[in-house]
Amino acid sequence: MPHPNDGHLMAWLDGELEPQEGTGVREHIESCAECRDRADGLRRESEGFSRAVLVLDDQVAGLADPGPLPIGAAMSAPGSHRLRRTGWSLARAAGLILVAAGAAAAFVPGSPVRAWLEGRGEDDRSGEVTPSVVALETEAPSEGGVEPTATGISVDPLAGSLVVDLQGFGQNSNVHVRLTDARRATVRVEGTPGVPRFVTGPGTLEVIGAREGEIWVELPRSIRDAVVRVDGDAAVRIEDGRLVILRPVLDSLRGDVVFRIGG
């Protein structure tokens, strides 16, 4: 194969080439140091852009939470800006209250939430990373004043491929898998006592838990090839942009596929 141009390399990194073409680029890169360096350069520029624009989101509180849309007002009076603004303000206020802890922490440089939002864990693609803790959106503090917490990480697929390996979770743990329009894959673990460990490598993410928990795996719809494994056995694959379930499904709700690790 001749040297791929930058457009081809970019498309390969984004998982946009046809499988055969992608394999050709990958094989070429494995044997061509010059193209490997160019691909690394493009990947660094891409990651640099992602990190750079992330800082702009600091200015928008509650970005991830739309809150309730004032749908009744909007639908009955589509042209009423006053109604919309009022409803919007209330919705925003409600959203901000719900995510107050998380949102406030997101503005503190160096805070775990900030780190999670910036996906700093993925910077080190070949080693263990410290998981970061995010506050869950919750309607009221739990009894005793202890806020439930979740841990999570997001990772970039490598050339459109990703392996998510779940290890050591209890038999009653539920795994929720869904496709999203995001570029990155995200794994969150909720409700497990203690903090699970996340280990990243090129195109792989290991999540090592010790007890029962709820595990949420969100995979980019654009990903070419992905597999979610439980203790080494494939549980879910992506094939042709669809989730292929390889084990009994516990539930399927709102696009989530849910299975139990012990199921």
Next chain:
Amino acid sequence: MKSEDFQAVYRELYPSLSRYVHRFTGDTDSAADIVQDSFLRLLEHDLPRDEVRPWIFVVATNLARDRVRKKERRRRLLVANQERTGTASSALEDLERAERIESVRKVLDRLSERDRQMLLMREEGFRYTEIAEAVGVRPTSVGALVARALKRFSAAYEAVGETNAAPE
């Protein structure tokens, strides 16, 4: 579009659209209005579900473009009597964050509108075919255009960083 469908679409698309518009315009208030207006326009259209996302991003981009033009006209009128709406924070980290935001904003604004739209749509996970349709190029050209746009951004961002770091 039915109310329940609309609410589901709203919840699904709001974070991504809001982030995109804010990054595109650099203006928090305008971005909130643009996102609302985009969703309200969606109410008036009966689109197949899989066409909603690219459609609403294009609508929001057009609204943002109009806002930017109007804002620029207004800025020119006010330039003789410029007022800064923010006050300088004494906190060093606030200052540093504000400088980073300003640098990124400056570099994004230096890109052509097409480069900016392509990079920000790609950042939101759009496929090359969708980006190509939105900006009016062939899907096979998107990889090369994105690669060039990223290089321009990186070079300009580095240059801004060096300028900021240079002693006066």
